[in-house]
Amino acid sequence: MTTTAVPAQARAAVTAQRDGFAGTGALVRLALRRDRIVATLWVLLFVVMAAGSASASAELFPTVESRVRAATAINDAPATLALYGRVFDPTSLGAVSLIKLGAFGAALVALVSIFMVVRHTRAEEESGRLELIGSAVVGRYATLSAALLLSVATSLALALLTALALIGSGLPAAGALAFGLAWAGAGIAFAAVGALAAQVTESARTANGIGAAVLAAAYLLRAAGDASGVDTSTWLSWLSPIGWAQQVRPFAGDRWWVLTYLLVFAVLVAVAAYALVARRDHGAGLLAQRPGPERAARRLSSPLALALRLHRGSLTGWLVGMALGGLIVGSIASQIGEIADNDQFRDMITKLGGQRGLTDAFLSAEMAIIGVIVAAYGISATLRLRAEETGGRAEPLLATGVGRLRWAASHLTVALVGSALLAAVLGLFAGFAHGAAVDDFGQIGRVLVAALVQLPAVWVLVGITVAVFGLAPGLVLAGWAALVVFLLLGQFGEILNLPAGLMDLSPFSHTPRLPGGDLTLTPLVVLTAIAAVLMVAGLAGFRRRDLSTS
Amino acid sequence: MTTAISVSGLVKTFGQTRALDGLDLTVRTGEVHGFLGPNGSGKSTTIRVLLGLLRADAGEVRLLGGDPWADATSLHRRLAYVPGDVSLWPNLSGGEVIDLLGRLRGGLNQTRRDELLERFDLDPTKKGRTYSKGNRQKVALVAALSSDVELLVLDEPTSGLDPLMESVFQECVTEERERGRTVLLSSHILAEVETLCERVSIIRLGRTVETGTLAELRHLTRTSIAAELAGPPTGLAEHPGVHDLKIDGNQARFDVDTQQLDAVLRELTRVGVRSLTSQPPTLEELFLRHYEGDLAGNGRHAAGVRS
Incomplete structure (x- = not known):
C-alpha cells in the first residue's frame, strides 16, 4: 500500500x-x-x-564639449540629480540626451x-x-x-x-x-x-x-x-x-x-x-474588511457629502504627497544658491525659463510640472462622475430627489476645490521649506502665489473632461489625451520648433512663470472663463442626454 | 380611480435597436401592478424612462401627474426605486446607504427601517463590497420600503433573494398595498405576481401584448378539466371549445376555452358527473402562450437590447 x-x-x-x-x-x-x-x-x-528626445538632443549637443557642459550642469546640481539622476558619461550623446527619460x-x-x-x-x-x-x-x-x-x-x-x-x-x-x-x-x-x-x-x-x-x-x-x-x-x-x-x-x-x-x-x-x-x-x-457604521452620520445627507466621502481617501493621499513634494522642492530650491558658482548650470537654468535669480527659475520650472500633476488629479476626480454612472451607482441617486446638475456638481466641486487645495498645500510647504532655509519667510507668499496661478490651466483640463462627459461620454478619456498632448507640446514643442500657434493651444503655456516673472492677470482670467464655458457646456449636455446604464 | 402611471405609444431607440416600440402601460393609484416580459423585452428601459433617466423618443408618459423627464426631481421625492442590479459604493456600509438614499428622498421612517432590517435579516454594518447580490438587493429594498412615498418602482426586486426572503418581501408589498401605496412590480417570478398583483401588463419586443386583471386575462385562456363520468363521454371531441382531449374509459381530461366552460359542463352533466376537478389557467400558461410562438424571433430581435 x-x-x-x-x-x-x-x-x-x-x-x-x-x-x-x-x-x-x-x-x-x-x-x-x-x-x-x-x-x-x-x-x-x-x-x-x-x-x-534622442533626435532633438543630437542637434542640441553636436560636439563633445557641448555635451560635457550640459552633463556637468546636471551632475553638479543636487536638484537635477534628485530629479533625473547622474549622467554617467558626460561625453556620451546617448547618456546626455536621454538623461531626462x-x-x-x-x-x-x-x-x-x-x-x-x-x-x-x-x-x-x-x-x-x-x-x-x-x-x-x-x-x-x-x-x-x-x-x-x-x-x-x-x-x-x-x-x-x-x-x-x-x-x-x-x-x-x-x-x-x-x-x-x-x-x-x-x-x-x-x-x-x-x-x-x-x-x-x-x-x-x-x-x-x-x-x-x-x-x-x-x-x-x-x-x-x-x-x-x-x-x-x-x-x-x-x-x-x-x-x-x-x-x-x-x-x-x-x-x-x-x-x-x-x-x-x-x-x-x-x-x-x-x-x-x-x-x-x-x-x-x-x-481584513472592518465593519462600517450601522447608521449614516448626520452630515451624510447630500450628494456633496457623499462625493466628499468617496474622494476622501484619494484626496488625503494626494495632499500628503503634495506636502512632501513641496518640502522637497522648497529645500532643493534653497541649495541652488550654493552651487551658483557653476557658470554652465547658471546658464542652463536661466535659459530654461527664469528671468531673475536661479532659485526663482528653478521654482517656476517646478511649478509648471506641479501644474500638470495637479491637472492629473483634477481629471481623475472629474472622471469619477463617469465611473459612478457606468458602475450603476448614479442611477439610484438620480432616482431620488437629487437632480442631475446637483449630482454632477458634487464631484465637480471636489475636483475644483481639491485641485486648489493641492496647489495651495504644495505652495505653502515649498514656501515654508525654502523660507526656512534662506531665513526669509516672506518667501511663503511668493511661492504660494506661484503654485496658485497654475489653477486656471488645471481647471481648463477639468472643463475639457466635463465637456466630453456631458456631450460625448463615450470619449471620456479625451481628458487624459488632452493632458498628454499639452505635456508633449510643453516638453518638446520648443525643441521640435513647432509653430507658436500650435504651442499656444496648451493652457499651461499661458500661465505666468512665477516666482520671478510678471503676474499678469489677463491670461488667468481668460483661462478661467474658458474653463467655465467648457463646464457649463458639459453640464448642459449631461442634463439632456440619456444616462448610460449597465 | 386616478392614474399613477400612464404611458401610451412609448418609443425608445438605441442606435439601430428599437427597444420600446409603442408601449402602453396604465397603473392605477393604489394598485400593485405586475409588469411582465422576458429578458430584453424592454421592462427596465420603460422603468428608466419613467424615472427620467432615459428620454422618450416618442409617446406620452405621465407619472404621478407630472412629466418624468422635465419634473424628475420633484417627482422622485414621491417615489422609491429598487434597480434590478443594485450596485453599492464599496466603502460605504449598508446602513449608511439606506440612510443616505432615504434622506435624499426626503425622509426615512427610522422605526420601519429597523424593523425591516430585522425582518430581512440584514447586517447594516457590512461594507458595500462584501455584500452578496441578494444582500445588495435587500439594502435597496429596505431603503425603498422605509421611505414614506406614494409610489414604489421595483425592477425584479427578488431575483437574488432566497425563498424565505421572497416571502418576507411579499408580506411587505402586501402591507404597502394596504397602506394605499401604488407599486409597479417588474418580475419574472410568476407566482409572486399572481400573489401580489391585481392587474398585470405583459410586454414583448417593446410592445404591450396583454393588460388587465388576472381574472380578465384568465378569461381569455383555458381551464384544465379532469372528470370521471357515469358513462363514456360523448360530444366532447366535436365541441369547438375543447382541446387536448384524452379519454380513458369513463374518464376524460381536456382543456377548455374559459368562455366555453358553461357549454362544455352541460355536455358533461348530460352524461352524468361522478367527480370533477378543474384548474384555472396559471399565469405561467398565460405567459408562455404569448411567447411560445416567437421565441426564436424574440432572440433575434432582442440581441443588443438593454434589459
Whole structure:
C-alpha cells in the first residue's frame, strides 16, 4: 500500500501544481484582446518620447564639449540629480540626451505596469467577473500568471521597439538595447509589485495606491541617494529598483549584470504574490474588511457629502504627497544658491525659463510640472462622475430627489476645490521649506502665489473632461489625451520648433512663470472663463442626454 | 380611480435597436401592478424612462401627474426605486446607504427601517463590497420600503433573494398595498405576481401584448378539466371549445376555452358527473402562450437590447 501511495501522492501534487496554471493561455489571449489598443498606444507613446528626445538632443549637443557642459550642469546640481539622476558619461550623446527619460521614464513604465497587473487581477476579482472565469477550467494561479505574462511581454516589446527607435536616431545599438531593457526591467519589477499589492487588499483602487506608493518610495530613495553623492551614487540609490534601472548605465558602460538585480527582485516579489494567491479565498485580501457604521452620520445627507466621502481617501493621499513634494522642492530650491558658482548650470537654468535669480527659475520650472500633476488629479476626480454612472451607482441617486446638475456638481466641486487645495498645500510647504532655509519667510507668499496661478490651466483640463462627459461620454478619456498632448507640446514643442500657434493651444503655456516673472492677470482670467464655458457646456449636455446604464 | 402611471405609444431607440416600440402601460393609484416580459423585452428601459433617466423618443408618459423627464426631481421625492442590479459604493456600509438614499428622498421612517432590517435579516454594518447580490438587493429594498412615498418602482426586486426572503418581501408589498401605496412590480417570478398583483401588463419586443386583471386575462385562456363520468363521454371531441382531449374509459381530461366552460359542463352533466376537478389557467400558461410562438424571433430581435 504505502509503496504505491507515495508516488501517487507525489503525482497528485505535481498534477495539482500544473492544474493551478490551467487556462493561463486563454486568459492571456483575453487580456490581449482587452488591452490591444491601450497597450499599443502607451508603448508607442514611450517609443516616440525616447526617439523624439534622442533626435532633438543630437542637434542640441553636436560636439563633445557641448555635451560635457550640459552633463556637468546636471551632475553638479543636487536638484537635477534628485530629479533625473547622474549622467554617467558626460561625453556620451546617448547618456546626455536621454538623461531626462532614464529614471523618470522607468518610473512611468513601472506605473503603467502596476496599473496593468491590478486591472487584470484585483479589479476583475472585485467586479465579480473573475468569479465566472474562475468557475471554468481555470487554475488558481492562472489569472495572476496571465497578468504577469501580459506585462512582461508588453515590457519586452517596449524594450525592443525603443531600442530600434533609438538606433534609428543614430545612437549605438548596445546602449539602445541597454536603455530599452532598463525600462523593461523596471516594468517587470513593478508588475510583480502590482501583483503583490493586488493580493494584499480587496480593492483595486487601494492596490493601485499601494503599488504607486512603493514606486514613489523607490523614486525618492534614488533621488536622495543621487542628490547626496557628490561623485558616485550612494548606497541609498542601490536600495531602489529605479536606482538599478539607472545603474544599467546605458550609453555609459552598458552594465548588463545590473539587470539581474531587477529580475531577481521581480521573481522574489512574484513568488510572494503566488504564495498569497494559494492561501487566500476568492475575493478576500490580507487586510481584513472592518465593519462600517450601522447608521449614516448626520452630515451624510447630500450628494456633496457623499462625493466628499468617496474622494476622501484619494484626496488625503494626494495632499500628503503634495506636502512632501513641496518640502522637497522648497529645500532643493534653497541649495541652488550654493552651487551658483557653476557658470554652465547658471546658464542652463536661466535659459530654461527664469528671468531673475536661479532659485526663482528653478521654482517656476517646478511649478509648471506641479501644474500638470495637479491637472492629473483634477481629471481623475472629474472622471469619477463617469465611473459612478457606468458602475450603476448614479442611477439610484438620480432616482431620488437629487437632480442631475446637483449630482454632477458634487464631484465637480471636489475636483475644483481639491485641485486648489493641492496647489495651495504644495505652495505653502515649498514656501515654508525654502523660507526656512534662506531665513526669509516672506518667501511663503511668493511661492504660494506661484503654485496658485497654475489653477486656471488645471481647471481648463477639468472643463475639457466635463465637456466630453456631458456631450460625448463615450470619449471620456479625451481628458487624459488632452493632458498628454499639452505635456508633449510643453516638453518638446520648443525643441521640435513647432509653430507658436500650435504651442499656444496648451493652457499651461499661458500661465505666468512665477516666482520671478510678471503676474499678469489677463491670461488667468481668460483661462478661467474658458474653463467655465467648457463646464457649463458639459453640464448642459449631461442634463439632456440619456444616462448610460449597465 | 386616478392614474399613477400612464404611458401610451412609448418609443425608445438605441442606435439601430428599437427597444420600446409603442408601449402602453396604465397603473392605477393604489394598485400593485405586475409588469411582465422576458429578458430584453424592454421592462427596465420603460422603468428608466419613467424615472427620467432615459428620454422618450416618442409617446406620452405621465407619472404621478407630472412629466418624468422635465419634473424628475420633484417627482422622485414621491417615489422609491429598487434597480434590478443594485450596485453599492464599496466603502460605504449598508446602513449608511439606506440612510443616505432615504434622506435624499426626503425622509426615512427610522422605526420601519429597523424593523425591516430585522425582518430581512440584514447586517447594516457590512461594507458595500462584501455584500452578496441578494444582500445588495435587500439594502435597496429596505431603503425603498422605509421611505414614506406614494409610489414604489421595483425592477425584479427578488431575483437574488432566497425563498424565505421572497416571502418576507411579499408580506411587505402586501402591507404597502394596504397602506394605499401604488407599486409597479417588474418580475419574472410568476407566482409572486399572481400573489401580489391585481392587474398585470405583459410586454414583448417593446410592445404591450396583454393588460388587465388576472381574472380578465384568465378569461381569455383555458381551464384544465379532469372528470370521471357515469358513462363514456360523448360530444366532447366535436365541441369547438375543447382541446387536448384524452379519454380513458369513463374518464376524460381536456382543456377548455374559459368562455366555453358553461357549454362544455352541460355536455358533461348530460352524461352524468361522478367527480370533477378543474384548474384555472396559471399565469405561467398565460405567459408562455404569448411567447411560445416567437421565441426564436424574440432572440433575434432582442440581441443588443438593454434589459
